Amino acid sequence: MAVADYTLLAQAGRARRGRLVLPHGEVQTPAFMPVGTQGTVKALTPVDLQTANVQMVLANTYHLWVRPGHERIRALGGLHRMMDWHGPILTDSGGFQVFSLKEFRKITEEGVRFRSTIDGQWRHLTPEVAVEVQEAFGVDVAMAFDECIEWPAERDHVARSTERTTRWLKRCMAARRAPESTALFGIVQGGMHPDLRAAHAAELAALDLDGYAVGGLSVGEPREDLFAMAELGASHLPANKIRYLMGVGYPLDLVDGVLAGIDLFDCVIPTRSARFGVAFTSRGRVTIKHARHRDDPGPLDPDCPCYACARFGRAYLRHLYTANEILAPRLLTLHNVTFYQSLMARIRAAIDEGPEALARLRTVATMWMKAEDGVADPESTE
Numbered sequence: 001m002a003v004a005d006y007t008l009l010a011q012a013g014r015a016r017r018g019r020l021v022l023p024h025g026e027v028q029t030p031a032f033m034p035v036g037t038q039g040t041v042k043a044l045t046p047v048d049l050q051t052a053n054v055q056m057v058l059a060n061t062y063h064l065w066v067r068p069g070h071e072r073i074r075a076l077g078g079l080h081r082m083m084d085w086h087g088p089i090l091t092d093s094g095g096f097q098v099f100s101l102k103e104f105r106k107i108t109e110e111g112v113r114f115r116s117t118i119d120g121q122w123r124h125l126t127p128e129v130a131v132e133v134q135e136a137f138g139v140d141v142a143m144a145f146d147e148c149i150e151w152p153a154e155r156d157h158v159a160r161s162t163e164r165t166t167r168w169l170k171r172c173m174a175a176r177r178a179p180e181s182t183a184l185f186g187i188v189q190g191g192m193h194p195d196l197r198a199a200h201a202a203e204l205a206a207l208d209l210d211g212y213a214v215g216g217l218s219v220g221e222p223r224e225d226l227f228a229m230a231e232l233g234a235s236h237l238p239a240n241k242i243r244y245l246m247g248v249g250y251p252l253d254l255v256d257g258v259l260a261g262i263d264l265f266d267c268v269i270p271t272r273s274a275r276f277g278v279a280f281t282s283r284g285r286v287t288i289k290h291a292r293h294r295d296d297p298g299p300l301d302p303d304c305p306c307y308a309c310a311r312f313g314r315a316y317l318r319h320l321y322t323a324n325e326i327l328a329p330r331l332l333t334l335h336n337v338t339f340y341q342s343l344m345a346r347i348r349a350a351i352d353e354g355p356e357a358l359a360r361l362r363t364v365a366t367m368w369m370k371a372e373d374g375v376a377d378p379e380s381t382e
């Protein structure tokens with residue numbers, strides 16, 4: 001069996017429901033991975049993740065490579081054992097973080113030389129190093145090292161960068177030492193140029209990788225370009241492989257990504273927003289510090305099964321948040337992660353039901369984006 005074995009189970013338009021079998025377990029797709037940058041989904045334990053029905057998590061290669069180091073993680077029995085998370089893990093290649101270190105990096109054909117923000121040391125991230133580090137973690141899925149460029153970018157620059165991404169991908173493929181235990185996903189680039197993106201997706205499809213990601217999006221481009229490029233990229237990828245849209249997004253973005261033919265997502269939005277006191281609920285966003293929650297004993301979201309919603313009222317959550325208590329981000333994160341997993345379950349059920357059910361879910365998710373707690377204009381509520 002393939003190291004990342006994808007089975008397509010149902011389709012509604014371009015939306016796909018499927019099953020991805022990885023070395024550490026099975027993932028029902030479409031699926032959302034919470035982000036565990038430092039080898040922890042901030043504020044949650046692995047038991048919390050299981051209770052929230054999380055199937056798979058993402059960790060960041062850059063952070064874990066610099067600290068505590070891939071050899072130390074290997075010696076500790078790998079990332080799964082260190083984190084005590086025994087479900088599937090995907091790591092990014094580290095490229096995105098390194099490319100964002102604008103003043104402290106030098107890009108060559110070999111790779112990227114950069115100065116770490118954590119220990120001040122100069123390091124060299126190459127396709128070979130990215131694969132070595134991720135295999136040392138022992139993760140289920142390693143992402144290929146790709147070149148990340150800014151938006152907007154000149155067409156020639158995008159074309160040259162996309163070609164380099166393909167060369168780096170081939171070096172990643174050649175560097176693999178554990179292809180039976182760590183899958184390698186390639187990343188489709190091509191900027192916002194439809195012809196470049198389509199050509200790159202077709203080129204990568206021909207390489208018969210374990211899975212594919214659509215990258216270089218959610219970098220500041222208009223929303224409609226993001227989903228047009230995701231759909232275009234997905235349409236050129238093989239139907240029997242998983243498709244992952246990196247770094248997206250809000251609840252409505254997940255619905256639109258699925259409608260574009262995407263199976264897998266990750267984003268810091270649910271966890272980061274929680275730490276800023278913002279919850280995603282079936283009534284729209286809730287900003288817990290708002291004064292109108294001060295005397296409200298009702299739950300954050302009456303439709304949510306999470307511990308925070310089952311046991312605590314908004315008044316108490318607001319009190320914890322305004323008092324800067326550590327329990328506030330913990331409970332809000334638990335809620336948001338649970339809400340995102342519930343949303344993915346609803347999306348999967350809607351795909352089984354058909355295109356009309358998906359369209360209805362999209363209408364609901366559009367309302368969530370516009371509404372703060374059921375109130376259409378959030379600015380007027382405070």
Ligand SMILES: [Zn+2]
Binds near residue numbers: 300309310338339
């Ligand atoms: Zn909840």
